Amino acid sequence: MTHKDEQTIIKKTLPKTFSSPTSAVSSEETRILTEYMNQASLFNISKHDESRRKPLVLKMFFKMKRNQQVVVILKNEEDVPIEAKVTAIGRDFVMLTNLQNRIWIPYTAIDSANIPYGTPTYSNSHQHFLYDNDLKNKLVTQFGKTVARKDTLIQQFFEETLRTNLHSWSGTWVKVRVNDTYHIGKILEAKKDLLHIRSFSDHHYIKFTEIHYVSTIRMFQLARKFTDMFRRMYK
Incomplete structure (x- = not known):
């Protein structure tokens, strides 16, 4: 099946209330190109404004790890590293959850963030929010x-x-x-x-x-x- 045939099928199967495909290339190319543009924009902004570098990088990292386990090391050396699941990513904070607590951490308090050792980097089955057709509409x-x-x-x-x-x-x-x-x-x-x-x-x-x-x-x-x-x- 050619790319032109793929686009034709998408247009025919989508309801009339939905917009047309967002790109002239295939879906996987669009996804890769979008991620590349986001990363390029991020480093371009941080290059001109160093003060925004840390929060922007942390925000992108947590968005990539939504609903996955991460380890956050705080700037205060007395605080132990926090290992929990990324639940929400805000403008200036991240919310993590574990079996007992919900934790809000400002980006300004974070020294570094990573995934636990030995944890796979792919997403699990619960990472993405599923929409039914009624909700989509x-x-x-x-x-x-x-x-x-x-x-x-x-x-x-x-x-x-x-x-x-x-x-x-x-x-x-x-x-x-x-x-x-x-x-x-x-x-x-x-x-x-x-x-x-x-x-x-x-x-x-x-x-x-x-x-x-x-x-x-x-x-x-x-x-x-x-x-x-x-x-x-x-x-």
């Missing part, structure tokens, strides 16, 4: 309304900031790593420059520029921490 005809209804689609199509993403998790108990200490509390709100959390009567206002990472806390972990705290107080 809604994305074409009612994109904004459809995406706004699902958090998974918001993460897929838009790059949230750390502030907006954490604000959507208001009411969640978290542990915030800041410099040489931790703050534990419930997220109340994420303002322009500050994350506001509360632990009973104690309020903490944490600058986003000082955050190393934010991690969720399970209730049994929370109970154990406060039990240990009370024991120390009344010992």
Whole structure:
């Protein structure tokens, strides 16, 4: 089958509400060319603006490893490397998940990122989001309304900031790593420059520029921490 025949079949099988093929070449050539152009653009931008190099490279790396295991080494040498699955990639942060916690890490706090030793580089069967035909049609005809209804689609199509993403998790108990200490509390709100959390009567206002990472806390972990705290107080 020639390339011309392939394009003819694609045009005939696509519903009328969908756009025509995005390229004059075959699908695999288009994919390779797109990836090459993205990488070339990335290094061209970073060459002219060194300050954007690190976050752009990290963002591309995490996008290539979405739903796969990665190892993140933080700039603070006291923090142990974090190994978890890439769940969401934002404008200035990455969200990782493991069996116990959800972890938000700003790009500015990351020293390096890699895949665990011995882990294959190919994607697994759960890496790609599957769309049914009805969803495909809604994305074409009612994109904004459809995406706004699902958090998974918001993460897929838009790059949230750390502030907006954490604000959507208001009411969640978290542990915030800041410099040489931790703050534990419930997220109340994420303002322009500050994350506001509360632990009973104690309020903490944490600058986003000082955050190393934010991690969720399970209730049994929370109970154990406060039990240990009370024991120390009344010992």
